[in-house]
Amino acid sequence: MTFQASATPPTESSSNQSVSSHFASIQTFGTDLPNERPGRVLNWFRQIVTLLGITAFHGSLTFIASLCVLLSVRFVFFTPQVDVAGSLLFVAAIVVGGLTATLQLTIVSRYEEYPFHLLLARRLRRVIAGRRCPVVRPSDQGSRFCEIVPQERWNRLRLETASDLVWVRIDENGVWMEGDRNRYHFAPSSILGAIPQSFTPAGGWAQLHAAMIYVRTENGPEEIPLVYRDFRFASMKSADRRRQRDTMVDAICEIARGSEYEPICVPGETNPSKVTTSNIDNNPYAPPRMTSHTGV
Secondary structure (H helix, E strand, O other), X not given: OOEOOOOOOOOOOHHHHHHHOOOOEEEEEOOOEOOOOOOOOOOHHHHHHHHHHHHHXXXXXXXHHHHXXXXXXXXXXXXXXXXXXXXXXXXXXXXXXXXXXXXXXXXXXXXXOOOHHHHXXXXXXXXXXXXXXXXXXXXXXXOEEEEEOOXXXXXXXXXXXXXXXXXXXXXXXXXXXXXXXXXXXXXXXXXXXEEEEEEOOOOOOOOEEEEEEEXXXXXXXXXXXXXXXXXXXXXXXXXXXXXXXXXXXXXXXXXXXXXXXXXXXXXXXXOHHHOOOHHHHOOOOOOOOOEOOOOO
């Protein structure tokens, strides 16, 4: 489903400019933007290749660690005479096996998809480089590689939980995102707010930290769960990722102006039957009740 509103205000009249700026723009490549083709980074073939790559990567680390353990056991229990070469081999097996096991445990406990999320970022970077007028370029200052993970997919076990991969830039003119499937622009007056949320994907170990962005569209409010994916190895700790997520939430809340027209309503925290509609009925920009279509 696509919600359209011009990322650049129309020039017909000042009233049209005011109304259009209150709606977020989510345009699909190939349909809403016929001159721009989808990147297809998230197609099923690449997902299978990525899954096989992750499996092979961790399988190789497990094989190396197991081999080192076997060499150590052979040296301790089945070597009748200890020589210098055997001692050096034993020490090397202990060191290599320990480092390999530590590396694998660190990756699994912090971020299972490392380093393959960097390959996805590179693929999307190439796709954006071939487009005519992207709203975000990976070389832009402050741009980050993110994924949009609909809330209904947080507990699903599947090849890829993201509905889109995007490069994001936040400035005084709003949130700009150039994605694999869609192009997004959330003007400040269309942003209702943002809140931090955390979740652990089904079958995963590491906790992910999402910035839940609430925006107004022509079809009603939309929630966009945005998760950073371009973490360096040294900054993959959960505390570091949470801190970066909080910085993103603060930056979005700082420019958000949509709540001046309609207060943010977070699903699940308010009983819809108890919400009064008197103020909403008097608001020309008032949207219907919060829904999410990012997973469609």
